[in-house]
Amino acid sequence: MPELRSALASSYAVGAFGLKQEPPAVILRECAPRCLIQLSGWPDSFGLICERITSHLAVRVPVDCLTATAHENVTIFRVGPTRLWLVCGGDCGHRLRDFFAAFDATEAVVTEIDHSRTVIRVRGPEVRTLLNRGLPIDLENGAFPEHVFVQSVIHHVPVLVHRLPSQTDPVFDLYVPREYAVTFWEWLIEAAAPLGGRVEGKEA
Structure with a gap:
């Protein structure tokens, strides 16, 4: 990169x-500089995507567009009904990128916006x-x-x-x-x- x-x-x-x-x-x-990833999901499957993120990253996805959640170096903002920003400082950017590389367009659109x-x-x-x-x-x-x-x-x-x-x-x-x-x-x-x-x- x-x-x-x-x-x-x-x-x-x-x-x-x-x-x-x-x-x-x-x-x-x-x-x-921080790793900043935007994830845009689909209404029908967004709940499952959130569960997958929570399980893998040990960070609860916010339920609203007002309060961020964080664990260790990862912070999640819900910037829209089915859109997330995931921010990571330090060396955990590779972990985020590797995780989201497994997603395809039928699940969510993932964009690196660092x-x-x-x-x-x-x-x-x-x-x-x-x-x-x-x-x-x-x-x-x-x-x-x-x-x-x-x-x-x-x-x-x-x-x-x-x-x-x-x-x-x-x-x-x-x-x-x-x-x-x-x-x-x-x-x-x-x-x-x-x-x-x-x-x-x-x-x-």
Whole structure:
């Protein structure tokens, strides 16, 4: 498979920006490339496909399009009634690809879409303030708890926003179409500057 290269290479500058304060109100980081597989099933057989995935990967397929499920390095998003995204970090991508290589078109359409998304992690005490400058959704704990995700638009860019478990400040992963990654990144930097931000080195 071709090497996954960052869409943000020309715009990524590590360090503090905007309002100077410690600790920074918002921390941004591009995540390492991930295996991202989209599965589109058929209504009559989708339930059986979900059972097969759960049995093989030990991850329960979500029952709705609001809450992601995860086990070890595999996360599953139900992005449509019969459509899933399966995300894997680290070295488990081969496991996912080998498993789905056994599917044929009569069962489901499986597409590797790794290159199609840039994943940006945002965290910090003011991360909700930052996201709500472009996202008209309540991100407070009661309305948007850990593991919840939403597909929406920020700064005219379609984005999947996923809240991760965290011990302190809230943490979100943003899945952004690669072709809009630079524009979206520039918007994030501009929107976070008045709060005080820092860009961390890219995830290894």
